[in-house]
Amino acid sequence: MLEGLRDVISLDHLRRIAAWSHELSEPEAERARRGIIEKTYAKGAFICHQGDRFECWAGVVSGLIKVATMSDSGKQVTLAGVPESGWFGEGSVLKHEPRRYDLVALRESRLALMDAATFFWLYEHSVGFNRFLVCQLNERVGHFIGQVENDRMLDAPARVARALATIFNPALYPGVGQSIAITQEEIGLLSGLSRQVTNQALKMLEAAGVLTVGRGGVTVRDRTDLLAYRTRD
DNA sequence: TCATTAAGCGTTG
């Protein structure tokens, strides 16, 4: 697998790629900037495997990341899709734990990686940073409660609705607006469905008035419609 | 046997 390009970033750039940086004081932001490098991952590349020690907090600058794990039966189960502007991995960094999940780049993606020392410095010194972390963890709790439900309803449109609802969460991913550029193949990878089934599911969701499908993207008027979607029989 | 999927390919925007 090809190693991507590594780069140091500017303060201006940090402001653009990290919504949380606006909660930081000038010296805090400067410290954050120095602790972050950027790296590009090719389509299909693993950012890390389950069990790896990957001592970084990561933000998606561009592209799309899948967080997945193996089920008991050995199948890949997607836990979440992380689009542009999403930051993840604070769980493992905070606990000094090996990664509990696989991280895969679904398309060519650029990540901002913050080293653990910087992360802990902000954790101990910055009120704004902690405010952001609490807010994000709170959103996650809500998300995973929804996921538990998802395991029991194996219905394809409902799973697609869930996967998309994750991506359209403005608290977690402020960079995503009403529509997102995502292919049906990528939605399938996020939902754990084949391209055919994904296409069919999207049509059903469109018929239900929950979203509109376009070429290479979907548009959602109201995210609560996605969350409210239930199997129609 | 029937259903589902990955792969290949033609079409389309």
Added chain:
DNA sequence: CAACGCTTAATGA
């Protein structure tokens, strides 16, 4: 040129 839809052959429940 990449996303989509369709066909087909393999897989497996």
